[in-house]
Amino acid sequence: MANNLFGVDLGTANMKMFSKGEGKVLIEKNTIAIRNKTELYAFGDDAYAMYEKAPGIIKVSFPVINGVIADFNNMQRLAELFIEKNAKNHTKNCEFVVAVPTDITEVEKRSFYELFIKSKMRPKSVMLCEKPIAAAVGLGLDVNEPTGVMVVDMGADTTEISLMSLGGLVLSDLLRVGGNNLDEAIITHIKRKYSLVIGQKTASGLKMELGSATGADYGTQIIVGRDVVSGLPVESEISSEDINEAIKEQLNSICTSIKMILEKTPPELAKDVIRQGIYLAGGTSNLHDIDKLIEEVTNIKVNLAENAEQCVVRGLNVIVSEKKFQSLAYNLKKKVYN
Numbered sequence: 006m007a008n009n010l011f012g013v014d015l016g017t018a019n020m021k022m023f024s025k026g027e028g029k030v031l032i033e034k035n036t037i038a039i040r041n042k043t044e045l046y047a048f049g050d051d052a053y054a055m056y057e058k059a060p061g062i063i064k065v066s067f068p069v070i071n072g073v074i075a076d077f078n079n080m081q082r083l084a085e086l087f088i089e090k091n092a093k094n095h096t097k098n099c100e101f102v103v104a105v106p107t108d109i110t111e112v113e114k115r116s117f118y119e120l121f122i123k124s125k126m127r128p129k130s131v132m133l134c135e136k137p138i139a140a141a142v143g144l145g146l147d148v149n150e151p152t153g154v155m156v157v158d159m160g161a162d163t164t165e166i167s168l169m170s171l172g173g174l175v176l177s178d179l180l181r182v183g184g185n186n187l188d189e190a191i192i193t194h195i196k197r198k199y200s201l202v203i204g205q206k207t208a209s210g211l212k213m214e215l216g217s218a219t220g221a222d223y224g225t226q227i228i229v230g231r232d233v234v235s236g237l238p239v240e241s242e243i244s245s246e247d248i249n250e251a252i253k254e255q256l257n258s259i260c261t262s263i264k265m266i267l268e269k270t271p272p273e274l275a276k277d278v279i280r281q282g283i284y285l286a287g288g289t290s291n292l293h294d295i296d297k298l299i300e301e302v303t304n305i306k307v308n309l310a311e312n313a314e315q316c317v318v319r320g321l322n323v324i325v326s327e328k329k330f331q332s333l334a335y336n337l338k339k340k341v342y343n
Contacts, residue, residue, distance in 0.1 A: 009025070009026060009095040009096060009098060009099040009100065010025045010100045010102075010324050010325060011023065011024055011025070011088065011092070011098065011099060011100070011101050011102075011329065012101075012102050012103075012104075012318050012321030012324075012325065013084070013101055013102070013103045013104070013121075013318070013321070014103075014104045014136070014139075014317040014318040014321065015035065015069055015074070015080070015084070015103070015104075015107055015117070015120075015205075016035060016069065016160060016161065016288075016314075017067065017069045017070065017071070017072060017160055017161035017162040017163070017183070017185070017319075018033055018034065018035060018036065018067075018160070018161035018184070018185075018288065019032050019033065019035055019161075019288070019314065020032070020033055020034070020035040020049075020083070020084070020087060021315060021317070021318040022087065022088070022091070022092075022316070022318065023303065023318050023319065023322040024091065024092040024095060025095070025322075026092055026095030027091065027095070030033060030263040030315050030319065031087075031091045031092075031114060032314075032315075033048075033049035033050050034049050034050050034052065034053035035067055035068065035069055035082075035083065035121055036048065036049065036050075036053040036056065036065060036066070036067055036083075037052050037065075037066060037068060037079050037082065037083045038051075038055050038059065038063055038064070038066075039063070039064050039066070039079070040062055040064075041062055042064070042096060045082070045086075046063055047075060048082075048083050048086050048087070048091075049083075049086075049087060052065055052219045053065075056205075056206065057204045057205065057206060058313060060157060066079065068080035068083060069162075069284070070162060070176055071162045071163055072106040072109070072160065072162055072163040072165075072179065072180055073106065073109055073113045073114045073116070074113070074117065077116060077119075077120065078164060079122050079289060080120060081123075082126065084120060084121070084127065084333075085124055085125055086125065089125040090162030091136070092192060096126050096284060098128075098129045099126055099128045099129065100128055100130045100131075100132075100133065101121045101127050101128055101130070101131045102131075102133070102134055102321050102324065102325050102334045103117050103120075103131065103132070103133055103134070103321075104133075104134055104135075104139045104317045104318070104321060105117045105133050105135060106135075106136050106163065106165060106179060107136065107137060107138060107165060107167065107174060107177040107179055107204075108178070108179035110250070111290075114133070114337070115247050115337060117133060117251075118131055118133060118337045128155050130336070131337075132325075132334040132335060132336055133334065133335055133336075133337055134320075134321060134324055134333055134335070135174060135333075136146070136156060136158065136165060136170070136317055136336040137156050137165055137167030137169065137174065137177065138167075138169060138173075138174070138320070139316075139317045139318075139320035139321050139324060139333075140156050140284075140286045140287075140316045140317045140320055140330035141154050141156050141167075141169055141284070141318055142318065142319075142320035142323050142324055142330060142333070143286070143310075143315070143316035143318070143319035143320030144284050144286065144308075144310055144316055144320070145321065146284070148169050148170075148171075148172055148327060148333070149171065149172045149330070149333075150170075151170060151171050151295075152277045152281075153168060153169070153170050153175070153271075153273070153275065153277035153278050153281075154168070154169045154170065154272070154275075154277070154278075154281065154284070154285065155167070155168050155169075155266070155267075155270075155283045156169070156170055156277045156283075156284045156285075156286060157238045157259075157283060157284070157285050157286070157287075157290070157299070158286045158287040158316070158317070159183060159184070159185045159259070159285065159286070159287035159288070159289035159290045159295070160183045160184070160287045160288065161183045161185050161288065161289070162181065162183045162184075162185050162186070163180060163181055163182070163183050164178055164179075164180040164182055164183055164259050164262070164287075164289070165177065165178075165179050165180070165287075166178045166180065166262055166263055166266050167328070168266060168270055168274060168278070170274055170277075171289055172332065172333055175270075175271070175274065176266050176269055176270065177266075178262050178265070178266055180218075180258070180259060180262050182255050182258050182259055183287075183289055184209070184212070184288060184289035184292075185205070186255050186315070187212050187216070187251075187252045187255050187256075187289070188205050188208040188209050189205075189250065190207070190251045190252055190254070191203075191208040191211055191216075191248060191251045192204075192205065192208045193251070194247065194250065194251035195230070195247065198231065198247065199241055200232060200233040200234055201230040201231070201232060201233065201239070201241055202230050202231045202232075202233060203228060203230040203231075207228055207229075207230070210229055211228065211243060211248050212248060212252065212292065213291065213293075214226055215243065215244070215245040215247075215248045215294065216245070216249060216252055216286040216292055216293060217245060217249055217292075217293040217294045218252075218256050218293065218294045218295040218297065218298035219280075219290055219297050219298050219301070220246075220249045220253075220295040221245070221249075221293065221294055222244075222245045222246070223245045223293060223317050224244075224245060225242050225243060225244045225245070226230055226242070226243055227240055227241070227242055227243075228240070228241060228242075229241075235269040249304040256295070256298060260298065260299060260303075263283070263299060263302070263303060264302065267303060267305075271326040272326065278305065279305055281308075282305060282306035282307055282308045283299060283303065283305055283306070283307045283308065284307075284308045284310065285299070285307060285308065285309050285310060285313065286310050286314075286317070287313055287314060287316070288313065288314035290309060290310070290313045291313060291314075295309075296308075296309045321334075
């Protein structure tokens with residue numbers, strides 16, 4: 006395999022890329038900061054550090070929303086900068102394999118393809134791969150076998166629930182609930198209960214430190230927010246109970262969708278799922294006890310991936326590296342859809 010081959014997962018929160026030339030997974034925040042509407046100010050981790058702190062002349066934004074490209078020009082600019090920064094010596098005649106979500110329109114899917122094929126890097130080829138299939142391969146599963154594999158990929162804006170067999174998707178559901186929705190629920194709950202306004206970064210930290218899918222107690226944390234009544238910054242102690250109460254509804258929604266997919270699963274594939282278990286991937290699957298909650302709801306064991314947020318991009322590397330998996334990636338121009 007050539008050194009100028011890249012596997013790319015354009016996540017909502019983080020952009021992940023495997024560079025064959027670098028031999029490692031590269032991760033940066035999928036964030037860009039623009040000053041005076043046109044001037045690039047920062048990108049990646051540097052831009053994210055400015056989020057919720059930048060003055061009015063600097064707009065910090067996320068080009069991917071709900072798993073699809075919402076701002077094509079800034080996303081293309083961000084991808085080019087990311088690759089140039091991390092693998093500038095391997096971009097000549099480069100090739101890309103890009104992960105795309107399921108249950109998106111053909112126009113949305115084409116935007117992933119055109120983002121790279123029309124970039125200034127002028128790649129030799131751009132292949133696409135369904136994100137759940139790449140995640141399963143990244144988990145070490147052989148999706149080409151006539152065996153049912155169920156993967157729940159929990160991202161920042163979406164949760165993708167997929168059942169696969171023989172290299173294809175049997176059932177899938179793209180749920181518009183992810184880590185960002187949990188953060189928003191925490192912000193709303195704390196404002197309602199404590200009359201305290203907090204930012205999304207603070208909410209995300211509370212979620213990962215104190216939150217539990219099963220309601221377990223992970224202690225308390227002192228945070229700073231703005232008092233709604235006085236308008237002044239104040240400190241407040243937030244408990245696990247507060248966070249668990251805030252995120253309960255969103256987690257129940259995810260569990261309900263998992264149960265609906267299981268109810269539609271053909272009996273022979275259901276037998277495989279029970280035997281192997283449900284696999285969790287994506288950054289939001291790092292929430293405390295999420296595996297225990299899904300086990301409790303489904304009565305099926307749940308396998309939590311190590312480095313869960315990297316499963317998709319690592320799967321892309323395997324797909325282009327190993328001959329038996331190469332058919333899982335396709336050229337958009339040649340693929341025929343039903």
